[in-house]
Amino acid sequence: MPKHGVPGWGAAQSYIEALFAPQDVPLKDALRRSARAGLPPIAVSPSGGRLLQVLARAARARRILEVGTLGGYSAIWLARALPRGGRLVSLELHQEHADTARRNLDRAGLGKRVEVRTGPALQAMRRMVRDRVPAFDLVFIDADKDEYPGYLRLAYRLTRSGGLIVADNALRRAVSPGAPKRGGVLECNRIAARHTGLVSIIVPVLGKGVDGMLVCVKTGR
């Protein structure tokens, strides 16, 4: 069985990452320091990070919300897509993850562009809706998989019309042999597929196995 479960995927991943998503020192260091701090190795892949960057640029994002910071690896990719004066708010449950991310972002020279907020993401997002914060151009969902439907509903309210909502790990559960066909991620995919205010698709992403990102354009108000 090939490393990625699909013949040819390993070579495809190497090709794409070498050409479009080479990791520089701050990205490699962020992963190294996250591992040293005991964080799990569950950051997006380099091609996933690059996809986020491409989407942020396509959306001309000035305000980005990330749900699930870990050690700040995807935040580095996203924050680098922001123009001068742009801002990324990233939500993280665990203080030690947030502290590691803070250090990684500062070392990558992105400290001023990124705010890491600690606490349960659903609560933080509800508060943002209630406080009528300015709309985000892109929301990236990558935290508790059971909470994905809630994140999506709140992300819809927090995103401007024409903006993007992206959710990681949208495909793994759906195609893993024997995996239960229920759960937050699959429910989130179904909501996105049927939502009249969203135009959505899952884009397969090469990483540690078969997975993909749900990408939604908000067409509703």
Ligand SMILES: C[S@@+](CC[C@H](N)C(=O)[O-])C[C@H]1O[C@@H](n2cnc3c(N)ncnc32)[C@H](O)[C@@H]1O
């Ligand atoms: C898959 S990791 C995020 C990876 C990160 N986006 C990256 O690619 O570098 C998921 C993160 O979400 C955080 N998390 C889990 N449940 C959460 C919750 N209810 N609220 C906020 N963050 C949560 C975890 O602590 C973990 O750091």
